[in-house]
Amino acid sequence: MPQFLDTKDPEFDAGFAALLGAKREESADVDAAVAAILADVRARGDAALIELTARFDRLELAPDTLAFSEAEVDALCAQVAEADRDALEQAAERIRAYHTRQMPEDAEWTDPEGATLGWRWRPVSAAGLYVPGGLASYPSSLLMNAIPARVAGVPRLAVAVPTPDGQANPLVMMAARIAGVDEIYRVGGAQAIAAFAYGTATIPAVDKITGPGNAYVAAAKRQVFGRVGIDMIAGPSEILVIADGDNDPDWIALDLLSQAEHDESAQAILITPDAGFARAVSQAVEARLETLERRAIAAASWRDFGAVITVRDLGEAAALADRIAPEHLELCVADPEALADRITHAGAIFLGQWTPEAIGDYVGGPNHVLPTARSARFSSGLSVLDFLKRTTTARMSPQALRAIGPAAERLARAESLEAHGLSVAARLAKLND
Amino acid sequence: MPQFLDTKDPEFDAGFAALLGAKREESADVDAAVAAILADVRARGDAALIELTARFDRLELAPDTLAFSEAEVDALCAQVAEADRDALEQAAERIRAYHTRQMPEDAEWTDPEGATLGWRWRPVSAAGLYVPGGLASYPSSLLMNAIPARVAGVPRLAVAVPTPDGQANPLVMMAARIAGVDEIYRVGGAQAIAAFAYGTATIPAVDKITGPGNAYVAAAKRQVFGRVGIDMIAGPSEILVIADGDNDPDWIALDLLSQAEHDESAQAILITPDAGFARAVSQAVEARLETLERRAIAAASWRDFGAVITVRDLGEAAALADRIAPEHLELCVADPEALADRITHAGAIFLGQWTPEAIGDYVGGPNHVLPTARSARFSSGLSVLDFLKRTTTARMSPQALRAIGPAAERLARAESLEAHGLSVAARLAKLND
Numbered sequence: 001m002p003q004f005l006d007t008k009d010p011e012f013d014a015g016f017a018a019l020l021g022a023k024r025e026e027s028a029d030v031d032a033a034v035a036a037i038l039a040d041v042r043a044r045g046d047a048a049l050i051e052l053t054a055r056f057d058r059l060e061l062a063p064d065t066l067a068f069s070e071a072e073v074d075a076l077c078a079q080v081a082e083a084d085r086d087a088l089e090q091a092a093e094r095i096r097a098y099h100t101r102q103m104p105e106d107a108e109w110t111d112p113e114g115a116t117l118g119w120r121w122r123p124v125s126a127a128g129l130y131v132p133g134g135l136a137s138y139p140s141s142l143l144m145n146a147i148p149a150r151v152a153g154v155p156r157l158a159v160a161v162p163t164p165d166g167q168a169n170p171l172v173m174m175a176a177r178i179a180g181v182d183e184i185y186r187v188g189g190a191q192a193i194a195a196f197a198y199g200t201a202t203i204p205a206v207d208k209i210t211g212p213g214n215a216y217v218a219a220a221k222r223q224v225f226g227r228v229g230i231d232m233i234a235g236p237s238e239i240l241v242i243a244d245g246d247n248d249p250d251w252i253a254l255d256l257l258s259q260a261e262h263d264e265s266a267q268a269i270l271i272t273p274d275a276g277f278a279r280a281v282s283q284a285v286e287a288r289l290e291t292l293e294r295r296a297i298a299a300a301s302w303r304d305f306g307a308v309i310t311v312r313d314l315g316e317a318a319a320l321a322d323r324i325a326p327e328h329l330e331l332c333v334a335d336p337e338a339l340a341d342r343i344t345h346a347g348a349i350f351l352g353q354w355t356p357e358a359i360g361d362y363v364g365g366p367n368h369v370l371p372t373a374r375s376a377r378f379s380s381g382l383s384v385l386d387f388l389k390r391t392t393t394a395r396m397s398p399q400a401l402r403a404i405g406p407a408a409e410r411l412a413r414a415e416s417l418e419a420h421g422l423s424v425a426a427r428l429a430k431l432n433d
Numbered sequence: 434m435p436q437f438l439d440t441k442d443p444e445f446d447a448g449f450a451a452l453l454g455a456k457r458e459e460s461a462d463v464d465a466a467v468a469a470i471l472a473d474v475r476a477r478g479d480a481a482l483i484e485l486t487a488r489f490d491r492l493e494l495a496p497d498t499l500a501f502s503e504a505e506v507d508a509l510c511a512q513v514a515e516a517d518r519d520a521l522e523q524a525a526e527r528i529r530a531y532h533t534r535q536m537p538e539d540a541e542w543t544d545p546e547g548a549t550l551g552w553r554w555r556p557v558s559a560a561g562l563y564v565p566g567g568l569a570s571y572p573s574s575l576l577m578n579a580i581p582a583r584v585a586g587v588p589r590l591a592v593a594v595p596t597p598d599g600q601a602n603p604l605v606m607m608a609a610r611i612a613g614v615d616e617i618y619r620v621g622g623a624q625a626i627a628a629f630a631y632g633t634a635t636i637p638a639v640d641k642i643t644g645p646g647n648a649y650v651a652a653a654k655r656q657v658f659g660r661v662g663i664d665m666i667a668g669p670s671e672i673l674v675i676a677d678g679d680n681d682p683d684w685i686a687l688d689l690l691s692q693a694e695h696d697e698s699a700q701a702i703l704i705t706p707d708a709g710f711a712r713a714v715s716q717a718v719e720a721r722l723e724t725l726e727r728r729a730i731a732a733a734s735w736r737d738f739g740a741v742i743t744v745r746d747l748g749e750a751a752a753l754a755d756r757i758a759p760e761h762l763e764l765c766v767a768d769p770e771a772l773a774d775r776i777t778h779a780g781a782i783f784l785g786q787w788t789p790e791a792i793g794d795y796v797g798g799p800n801h802v803l804p805t806a807r808s809a810r811f812s813s814g815l816s817v818l819d820f821l822k823r824t825t826t827a828r829m830s831p832q833a834l835r836a837i838g839p840a841a842e843r844l845a846r847a848e849s850l851e852a853h854g855l856s857v858a859a860r861l862a863k864l865n866d
Contacts, residue, residue, distance in 0.1 A: 083843055084843060084844070084847050086840070087839075087840035087841075087843040087844050087847075088844070090837065090840045091840060091841075091844065094544075094837065097544070098550060101540060101542075102552075104537070107534060109534075111527075111530070111798075115797065115798065116784075117531060117797070117798050117799065119535075119799070122777045122778075124810060124811045125777065125778075125810065138848050139844070139847070139848070140844055140848065171847055207810040207811045208811045226666070226806070226808065228811060229808070229810075229811030229812055233659070248859070248863075250859060251856065251859050251860060254852055254855045254856035254859055255856050257852040257856075258850070258852040258853040258855075258856045260852070261850060261851070261852045261853070262850070288852070288855075292851055292852055293849070293851045294849075294850070294851060294852070298852065336828070337828075340826065344555045344558070345555075345558075345824075346824050347824065347825075348824065348825045348826070348827070349824055349825070349826045349827070350827055350828075351549075351826060351827065351828035352828050352829070353860075354828075354829045354830060354831050354833070354834045354860060355827055355828055355829040355834075356856040356857055356860060357856070358841055358845060358850075358852075358853035358854070358856045358857055359827065359829060359834070359837070359838065359841050359857065360825075360827055361841070361845070361850075361853060362840065362841040362844045362845065362853075363837045363840045363841045363844070364548065364550070364827045364829075364837075365544075365548065365550050365827065366550065366552070366825035366826075366827055367825065371822075373659070375659065375662070376822065376824070377557060377558065377640040377662075377822075378557045378640045378641045378661060378662030378822060379662055379822055380822045380823040380824075381823070381825060383823065385818070389778075389804075389809065389810075389811060389812055389813045390813040390814070390816065391778075391779050391780065391781065391782055391809070391813075392780075392781045392782070392793075392799035392800065392803075392814060393773065393781070393782045393784060393799075394781070394782070394783055394784065394788055394792065394793055394797045394798070394799055395769070395770075395783075395784035395785050395787075395788055396785070396787045396788040396792060396797075397787060398787050400787070401787050401788075401792070404523065404527065404792070404796045404797075405792065405796075406520075407519070407520035407523045407524060407795065407796045408520075408524075408791055408792050408794070408795040408796045410516055410517060410520040411517070411520050411521070411524065411572070411573055411795045411796070412791060412794070412795065414517050414520075414572070414604055415571050415572070415573065416726070416727070417691070417694060417695070417727070417791075417794075418694065418725055418726045418727060419687055419690035419691040419693070419694045419721070419725055419727070419731065419791075420691040420694070420791035420794060420795075421791070422687045422691075422721075423684065423687035423688050423690075423691045423789040423790070423791045424789055424791055424792065426681070426683060426684050426687055427684060427786075427787060427789060430681075
């Protein structure tokens with residue numbers, strides 16, 4: 001059974017604090033093993049990649065088979081059903097349209113002192129996308145990572161995906177082709193991250209690494225951060241649904257289960273002002289859990305981390321939502337926009353009962369890579385900005401230097417940075433000649 | 434002597450690679466000590482802060498003296514010379530004007546399928562700015578961190594600054610007042626970062642921590658990252674000047690020294706197509722080093738990490754600049770804009786001979802917190818975006834769900850995520866009733 005909380009209960013605060021503080025993920029201590037793999041790939045390049053792939057994926061490769069050939073990708077794509085390809089293409093088109101609107105603009109202006117200031121955005125030169133193998137090998141995640149990179153204008157886009165026992169996922173290949181990926185390597189784990197960060201003879205280094213992965217991949221990304229850029233380290237998925245009584249309990253139950261089925265550590269929470277509706281959803285969840293394919297996973301998540309919270313009103317619901325800062329927030333109420341305006345912290349908001357969170361996982365348009373574990377308080381989902389960087393620009397006219405140089409000189413002296421001040425003073429002296 | 438390189442030299446590639454790969458900073462292994470301090474402050478709050486401040490800063494505090502009082506700030510500000518205050522105010526005004534232009538816009542639109550999509554930016558709820566004590570206690574850094582946070586609309590802005598032996602820097606207090614900081618605490622080191630991350634009875638936790646610091650502060654920021662947001666971990670400062678022969682060698686020498694004087698690990702590089710000018714600058718550096726106040730530091734930086742590179746033409750210079758990806762890039766050439774267009778990777782660009790880098794440190798307007806150690810390949814300087822986060826929004830009309838729901842259902846099934854598909858299918862069934 002999930003936790004049942006009620007804000008009218010005097011014990012509520014303690015119960016809610018325990019829910020917020022629950023540790024859902026034990027971080028496996030794999031740092032030493034990962035450091036060894038990184039050092040090995042850095043030192044021995046392709047040879048290390050080939051050995052590690054033989055050991056972990058039971059797959060014998062050579063330098064010229066590390067990458068999938070065009071013909072291999074063709075053959076795998078040919079296995080994809082037409083309806084699946086169409087669905088991927090529709091998703092890609094919508095994701096592309098959404099992210100194209102995110103492109104920031106360059107700026108330049110001259111201020112009254114005569115200083116011309118601005119900034120310009122440029123893409124990273126190369127990005128490496130990690131795609132997990134096995135069960136969590138999701139073509140949708142490939143689209144969500146690759147398309148923003150392509151929209152940002154990244155000239156070189158590489159994918160690494162492990163193929164245990166040589167098994168490749170045709171849908172992932174099709175997604176890579178649709179997204180316009182340039183290179184696909186059959187390597188995984190920390191060794192793939194090492195190849196992206198340090199480069200090998202076959203896999204040139206990239207400047208930015210994104211994409212989900214297991215504990216080894218996450219630890220490797222943390223360790224190479226600084227040498228290359230990385231996206232966030234995502235935790236288990238979460239959903240908070242705020243729903244009034246005017247909803248179908250089964251729909252809301254399915255929305256909760258669509259996060260719970262991801263992972264035993266996932267978290268699904270319902271907040272409602274209607275105690276009867278709370279019970280109805282809870283019963284609907286139990287009913288669905290009897291037949292759901294992934295019921296073992298979903299039931300464990302719902303039992304260990306699920307919660308149903310009854311509140312006095314939607315104002316209370318909004319305040320709790322900000323404390324939870326959920327990855328996904330679904331607002332199934334009469335006026336979802338008004339409720340959304342009262343909430344500051346969420347990765348993505350799904351408005352109204354016709355917007356199940358799963359729409360956002362695939363075809364809505366916004367990115368499905370979102371901040372977890374309350375990090376929506378200070379971070380954002382993946383976007384084109386993750387594949388761009390901003391360079392600021394400044395040009396002083398002699399007149400501008402005369403107007404603002406003396407202040408710089410004064411502050412440099414106050415900070416005991418003499419050369420800073422002299423570099424301005426020498427120019428001012430020339431102007432005052 | 435710095436390194437002298439020439440692209441016409443057959444040994445150039447090896448020399449340049451060595452320059453790029455030079456390890457300028459030994460990262461002190463302080464992780465265990467820092468972890469103990471974080472755990473202590475997390476467990477014992479103010480009591481731990483007070484003990485650690487007594488030990489490290491030789492200063493006896495009580496919970497009610499952890500924060501500076503208004504009267505104390507008043508008294509310190511009264512010590513600031515009027516000209517210094519005016520310079521800080523001019524700097525603040527220019528930094529504010531620049532960063533105000535960075536504010537991103539919210540968006541919302543309805544697409545042809547009937548899906549209303551968009552995003553909204555919101556500030557973090559509270560930010561904590563770290564300001565080092567002692568020599569590196571720079572009022573300009575306070576302005577560069579606090580003003581973007583204020584422009585972003587962060588409702589609560591706290592500063593932590595150590596005051597060894599009770600010595601506070603009046604200019605830092607004045608900068609905090611000008612920037613509109615809400616709270617100033619006299620704590621430093623890893624214990625200050627712990628207070629910001631976990632909160633104590635006196636210092637409420639924040640959601641984002643920014644600002645420079647020593648090895649302990651940097652390690653503490655790394656360790657609390659995830660629980661709170663942090664800005665980049667900055668390495669030693671760097672400048673690359675590309676200058677043709679039509680410059681005053683002394684000005685360029687001072688620009689190089691204005692980075693070299695920061696830190697023995699700082700790096701200053703000149704690239705020029707004019708071998709005679711290269712020698713003239715090098716001589717000017719030596720001449721300035723005879724009298725510069727911080728000559729011991731600047732000379733060590735110039736000797737160990739400085740470089741003078743002679744190139745065939747500015748095209749070569751641009752290509753090398755991209756490989757260096759400098760924090761600061763100064764272009765003292767006839768057409769600096771044209772040269773800037775050929776360069777992709779730099780934190781900030783200073784255009785033309787009237788724009789010494791030091792202008793950007795204080796009063797130019799753009800931020801002086803910039804990516805170091807070649808991370809300009811994938812990251813940007815501090816901006817209002819560091820204090821904002823984006824929430825994506827989506828609302829499906831029944832018509833939109835009918836148009837795109839089937840693709841989501843199809844992909845959910847392909848990814849073996851049944852509940853995802855059912856959450857869409859249940860709604861589509863209702864629509865098709």
